[in-house]
Structures are given as structure tokens and as C-alpha cells.
Amino acid sequence: MKREKGFTLVEMMVSTAILVATVGAAVGALVQAQHATQGITLLASTQQNLRAGMHFLVRDLTQAGAGMPQGGVTIPNNAASVSNLNRPGTIPQITFPTTYAQLPPIVPGASLGQLATSVNPSTLAVLTGYNTDIINIMYADNVLQDSAGNSLNSYPIIQTAPSTPVCAGVTTSTSITLATGCFHMPGTAQTVPLAVGNLIMFTGSTGNALGYITAVSGQQISFASGDPANLNATGAANGTLAKLITAGGPITMTRVWMITYYVDAATNPSRPQLIRQVNWPGYPGSGPTNPPTVVADVIEDLQLTYDISGSTDAAGTYGTAGAGNAPTPILPDTANQIRAINIYLAARSETPYAATQQFFRNNLITQVCVRSLAFVPPFTVN
Numbered sequence: 001m002k003r004e005k006g007f008t009l010v011e012m013m014v015s016t017a018i019l020v021a022t023v024g025a026a027v028g029a030l031v032q033a034q035h036a037t038q039g040i041t042l043l044a045s046t047q048q049n050l051r052a053g054m055h056f057l058v059r060d061l062t063q064a065g066a067g068m069p070q071g072g073v074t075i076p077n078n079a080a081s082v083s084n085l086n087r088p089g090t091i092p093q094i095t096f097p098t099t100y101a102q103l104p105p106i107v108p109g110a111s112l113g114q115l116a117t118s119v120n121p122s123t124l125a126v127l128t129g130y131n132t133d134i135i136n137i138m139y140a141d142n143v144l145q146d147s148a149g150n151s152l153n154s155y156p157i158i159q160t161a162p163s164t165p166v167c168a169g170v171t172t173s174t175s176i177t178l179a180t181g182c183f184h185m186p187g188t189a190q191t192v193p194l195a196v197g198n199l200i201m202f203t204g205s206t207g208n209a210l211g212y213i214t215a216v217s218g219q220q221i222s223f224a225s226g227d228p229a230n231l232n233a234t235g236a237a238n239g240t241l242a243k244l245i246t247a248g249g250p251i252t253m254t255r256v257w258m259i260t261y262y263v264d265a266a267t268n269p270s271r272p273q274l275i276r277q278v279n280w281p282g283y284p285g286s287g288p289t290n291p292p293t294v295v296a297d298v299i300e301d302l303q304l305t306y307d308i309s310g311s312t313d314a315a316g317t318y319g320t321a322g323a324g325n326a327p328t329p330i331l332p333d334t335a336n337q338i339r340a341i342n343i344y345l346a347a348r349s350e351t352p353y354a355a356t357q358q359f360f361r362n363n364l365i366t367q368v369c370v371r372s373l374a375f376v377p378p379f380t381v382n
Contacts (some may be wrong), residue, residue: 002192003313007261009365010214012211032280032291034190041347042353042360043360043362045348045349045350046298046348046350046361046362047100047362048091049296049299049300049347050179050345050362050363050364051364052295053274053295053296053299053306053345053347054345054364054366056261056295056341056345056375057345057368058270058277058366059260059370060137060139060259060261060371061116061343062368062371063372064105064106064137064138064139064370064371064373065105065138065139065370065373066108066139066142066221066371067140067141067256067372068138068140068143068201068256068372069203070077070138070334070336071100071104071206071255072100072103072104072105073101073102073103073138073208073210074101074102074103074164074207074208074209074238075096075100075101075102075209075231076127076209076236076238076239076240077230077237077238077239077252078236078237078376080118081099081101081238082099083095083096083100083101083239084098084230084231085100085230085231086228086280086376087107087109087112087136088229088232088258088260088277088279089111089112089134089136089260089262089275089277090134090262091114091266094112094375095196095230096136101238101239102335103138103210103222104137104338105137105138105370105372105373106136106137106161106306106335106338106341106370106373107135107136107286107335108304108327108328108329108335109132109133109135109136109159109262109372110133110304110327110328111130111132111133111263111327112131112133112134112282112349113133113134113263113302114131114132114134114262114263114265114266114272115129115130115132116130116131116262116272116300117129117269117270117272117361118348119270120291120361121352121357121358121359122357126269128269129301129315130378132262132263132265132301132303133303133304133327134302135261135341136258137258137259137260137261138256138257138259139142139257140254140255140256140257141192141254141256141257142193142254143191144187144192144194144255145187145188145191146184146187146188147184147186147254148182148187148204150182150184151183152183152187152253152254153252153254154182154183154257155167155182155183155252156250156251157171157251157252157253157347158171158204158245158249158250158251162259167181167380171241171245171251172232172245173219173240173241173242173245174222174223174224174225174241175222175223176221177219177220177221177251178219178220178222180219185216185218185221192214194255194293195210195213195289196214196283196289197212197213197249197279197280197289198212198215198279198291199211199213199215199231199254199257199279200212200214200221200223200253200255200256200298201227201253201254201256202241202251202252202253203251204247204249205246205247205248205249205255206243206246207239207244208289209239209241210231210232210238210239211223211232211241212227212228212229212279212280212283214227214232214283221259223241223323224281226282228280229280230277232362248354254346255258257279258278258280259276259277260275260276260277261274261275261277261302262274262275262277263275263300263301263302264271264292265296267306268329271297271298271350272299273296273297273298274294274299274302275303276293276294276295276354277290277292277293281315290297291292293312296347298348298349300343300348300361301344301346302343302345302346303325303340303343303344304341304342304343304344305321305325305326305327305342306325306326306338306340306341306342307323307324307325307326307342307367308323308324308326308333308337308338308339309339309342311323311326311333312332312333312338313330313333317330325342338370340368340369340370341367341370342365342366343363343364343365343366343367343368344363344364345363346361346362346363347362347363348362349361350358356381371376
């Protein structure tokens with residue numbers, strides 16, 4: 001009888017086992033490669049978010065105080081030097097310290113921010129922690145020009161003697177009409193034209209004041225009441241355009257920026273974001289003026305400490321870190337003594353890592369020496 005060709009059952013079982021082992025090894029290698037790719041992507045994304053947020057923070061902090069009066073710009077305050085200026089970046093809304101008659105270039109906000117939030121990777125439940133920090137930064141914008149190359153502060157808006165060109169326009173306590181030959185409104189697109197929501201610093205013979213633009217019409221700039229900062233038409237005795245006009249003498253105007261950084265954990269608690277707020281958001285009837293801008297995603301924490309130059313700190317007032325790493329100045333020290341800022345920014349990955357079902361976390365730490373404040377002498381000359 002002729003033997004039929006083929007495989008025995010044992011041979012089939014052995015070959016199947018080899019095939020299964022080979023396929024299993026290949027699938028395992030593929031899964032590991034996928035995990036490695038996901039891990040690298042998550043780590044890179046987390047690092048990129050941190051670097052983006054830190055870039056904006058450092059850029060604005062290096063400009064803090066540029067073009068500003070030493071000691072800050074005067075804000076509306078009463079005869080007792082008490083002010084009532086709303087502070088951007090705080091939810092619910094709070095004011096700057098009411099003892100501020102002048103707003104310093106840097107205003108710390110230790111634990112005034114929203115609660116830090118994270119996510120349980122297993123249940124995706126939102127977890128809350130302690131309050132984050134905020135910071136307010138001010139600097140002048142000296143690049144604003146019109147089509148003729150004139151800067152906003154090239155000529156006084158009020159003149160006490162004839163000059164060439166004649167730039168004195170029509171000025172009241174709530175509006176200014178600029179002379180066309182001295183600054184043609186609203187300025188060029190390349191230098192960001194004047195608009196509703198901009199801040200204007202007025203400088204006169206007796207000091208300075210701050211106003212919030214509520215309307216721009218041709219050459220006229222209005223500073224009506226009801227602005228979100230509570231700067232205009234407050235009736236305060238000091239720190240207003242009306243006060244400078246009454247004092248007499250020339251008055252110049254400069255645009256300034258108020259930049260605020262805070263972590264927004266309220267809009268989407270499972271995905272907190274670092275926000276850069278320019279001036280104050282919103283003005284009734286003006287549309288989306290100065291909307292908050294997201295500069296980094298999935299930022300879980302923002303903590304800031306400060307180097308207080310020339311501190312009169314008694315031993316232990318600032319704790320073991322000392323006045324070189326203070327969460328905020330403590331009287332008699334003030335924010336005008338800040339010379340450097342220590343920044344701690346923390347982030348997590350957008351999704352859990354599949355291999356461990358845990359989030360990746362990372363942080364960046366740096367120190368910024370404030371360019372416009374670093375060389376202010378800390379000593380008083382008698």
C-alpha cells in the first residue's frame with residue numbers, strides 16, 4: 001500500500017505552537033513600541049506646554065516697569081489714600097490692596113488664584129488642591145506710532161505755552177480730542193492701534209494717573225465710568241485726569257499694559273490652563289474686549305516667590321527661605337523692592353500613560369531678574 005504524504009498531528013501541533021509564539025512576540029513588541037511612542041509623545045507635549053507658558057511669563061517679567069514712574073503709577077484714591085481698583089485674574093473679583101495709592105510694576109498674588117486641579121487617572125474624577133498664585137505686571141508701550149512716525153507721548157495733550165506743532169486738543173475729565181498733526185488716531189496696524197480696553201497713563205506737573213479707554217471715535221478718546229477696572233469717573237480726590245487738569249501745566253499720555261497670569265481651573269477643571277490676561281476683560285457694550293488668552297494647556301500649578309531687595313525683615317518674618325524667596329513682601333517692605341521673581345510651573349500629560357494608567361508630570365523652575373528694576377539703588381541718599 002502506497003503511503004500518503006502529509007503532516008502528523010504532532011507536527012501540526014508543534015508548528016502551531018511555534019506560530020503562536022512568533023505572533024505573540026511580534027504583537028508584544030508592537031504593543032511595547034506603541035507604549036513607547038505614546039510615552040514620548042506625552043512627555044514631549046507636557047514639556048512643550050511648560051516651555052510655552054514659561055516663555056510668555058519670562059518675556060513679560062523682563063519688561064516689568066519699563067517706561068513707568070519709579071514707585072508705580074497713581075491710581076484713583078481718596079483723601080485717606082485708599083483706593084478701590086479691581087484686580088484682574090481673580091475669581092471671585094477682588095481689589096488690589098486698598099492701601100495702594102500707586103500701582104507698582106509687579107504686584108504679587110500669593111494664593112489668590114484658583115484652586116489647583118488634577119484628575120484621578122482611574123476614575124477621571126477631578127481632584128482639588130491648594131490655591132495657585134497670580135501675578136500682575138505693568139510696563140509702558142513706547143512703540144505706538146502713527147503714519148507720520150509720531151509717538152503717542154511725543155507731544156503734550158495740554159500745553160501751557162505756544163509750541164510747534166500746536167498739539168493742544170480738547171480735554172475734559174472724561175475725554176480727549178487729539179490734534180491730528182501731533183498724533184493721527186488710532187495709530188498704525190504694525191504698532192497695535194489704540195482701542196477700547198487700552199490703558200493710558202497721564203503724566204502732569206503734579207504726578208500721574210491711569211485711565212481705561214471706553215470709546216475711540218476719530219481723534220476723540222473717551223474715559224467713561226463703568227469700566228471693569230474702576231479707574232474712570234470715580235470721583236476720587238487723587239490719581240485722576242481731572243486732578244491733573246485742575247493742577248495745570250502740560251500733560252502727556254502713554255499707553256501701558258497690565259499683564260496678568262493665572263491658572264484657569266474653572267472653565268474646564270479636568271484640563272486647567274495658564275492664562276495671559278491683557279488689561280481688564282470686557283467693557284459693557286463693547287463686545288469681547290481683551291478676552292483671556294490661553295498660553296499653555298494642562299498646567300496644574302503656578303507658584304511665585306520674590307527677591308526683596310534691601311529688606312528690613314526681622315529674623316524669621318519670611319520664614320526659613322528669607323527675603324530672597326518670599327511669597328509676598330511684608331510691611332514695611334513693599335512690592336517696589338522686588339528685584340527678581342522665582343517661577344515654579346507644573347504640568348501633567350494630557351492623558352494617562354497606557355502602560356501604567358498614570359499621568360506623566362513635569363515642572364520648570366527659573367528666576368527672572370527684572371531688567372527695569374534691577375538697577376534701582378536700594379539705598380537712600382541723605
